[in-house]
Structures are given as C-alpha cells and as structure tokens.
Amino acid sequence: MDKKKFIDSINNKLKLIRIENNYSQEKMSEIVGISKKTLIEIEKGRSSLTWAGAVCIATLFEHSEIIQMTFGGDVNEVIKTVAFTHYEPSLPKTLGGKVWWRQFREFNGYKIQQNILSHHYRILDEEDRKICSSFELDEIELRFKEITNN
Template identity: 45%
Template sequence: MKMDQMIEIVSSKLKLIRIEHGYTQDKMASTLGISKKTLLQIEKQRMQANWTTVAAVAAIFRDSEILKTALGGDPVELVEILAHEGIERPKEQTLGGKVWWKDMKCENGFRLQQNLISKHYRILDDDNHRWYSSFDIGEAYERLNELVKS
C-alpha cells in the first residue's frame, strides 16, 4: 500500500466512519480541523482528503470497525509505516493476527506475517509482540533472520 492508496480508502469511508461514531458533519469537520465544505466534498467523493486529514482520521478513529476492516487492521500502524517507510520498534503487543494476517515464516520464536489487505509485513514473537513492520519483504526477511540469530 502507498500513501495515495490509503488516502483513497480513508476518503471513500469517511462518511461511514462519521456515521459509525454518531458525529454530525459539523462535529466531524471540527474534530478533523477541516471546513464543513471540505468534509462535504470528501464525503460526496468530489475530492480526496489530504495526508494530514487521513493521519488524523487514523488516530482519532483508530477503533473504527469500518476503518480497520477497510485497511486490514490498525490504521495508525499503517500511517506510521507509510510516514517512516517501516517501523522497527520492539515489544508492542498485538492480537496475533487471527483475522487479517497470513503467516509467511515461523522460526525460533518469531513469525513473519503479511496483512491480507494492505500487504505489509510484520514480525511477532510468541507473545504476539510486534518487533518490526514494513512494506518491503526483503527487509522483513532480513530482520527476521537477525532476530532468529540473536
């Protein structure tokens, strides 16, 4: 997934996210720091949200089932990966990838998974703590090999 794909997905789901949380258009626009006119344009799919608005939606509505389903998991994780071109921060606990994840390789207490929707990769330990996330499969395998050897 690339930034423009995430922008497109979040823009297309913004009205449903607003309704899911019971927000009026005025409250949603105010919460996101955009004008009501801009919100209406996005909701009517006449324009797309900008990256800042998408990041705000991901953070503020992180628990949105619509957003999680559309993106295949934690929206904030995707924003971080896209903004930083990968995440290398050990010990954030996950739910273990029971819904949107496919195990690619399991070795020595670590497993490499791929998200079925966004297609990004992550490495979890046996306790489901995330050690690494990236869209680059080569880097993900390299990091897995480093973790397995340590």
C-alpha cells in the same frame, strides 16, 4: 501501501465513518478541523484530504469498525509503517495474529505474518512481540534472516 493509497482509503470511507458515529456533516467537519464545504466535496469524491487530514481521521476514529475493516486492526501501525522507511516499534505482546494476520513463514519461534487487509508484513518473536513491520517483503525477509541467522 503508500501515502496516496492511505489517503484514498480514508477519502472513500469518510462518509461511512461519519455515519457510523452518527455525526452530521457540520459536527464531523468541526471535529476534523475542515470546513463543511470541504467535507462535502471529499464525500462526493471531488476533493481529497491531505496526509495530515487522513492521519487525523484515522487516529481520531481508530476504533471505528470501518477503520478496522479497512486497515486490519491497529491503524497506527499502518500509519507509522507508511510514514517511516524503517519502522521498528517497541510494542507490547500481540495476540499472535489470531484475527487480522496470516502466517507467512516461521523459524525457531520467529514468524513473518501478513495483514489480510492492509497487506503489510511484520515479524514476531517467540513471545509474539512485534519486532518490525513493512510493506516491503524483501526488507522483512532480510531482517528475518538477520534475526534467525537463517
């Protein structure tokens, strides 16, 4: 996924997110900081959000079922993975991939998992703490080899 695909995903779901939250077009445009006319144009597919606008909506509505089903869990992780070339968060322990993840590889307790919706990869340590994430499998496999000495 790149910035354009992320923006397109938000553009395509914007109306559903608005309806899910029971907002009028006027209220939604006020929340997001765009004109009602621009919102209508985006909802009709005639205009597009910017990267900042898409990030704003994804962040403001991160707990939306629509956002969750589009990006597979933590949308902020997806945003950071798209925005930064080498994103290595120091996040708390995860659930180990019980919901949005499929096991890709495991060695000595370390795991490579792929998100079933956004398709980005991550490496978890023995305690299910996230070490890094990326959309590039080659990058993840290289990091995995460094970590596991395999």
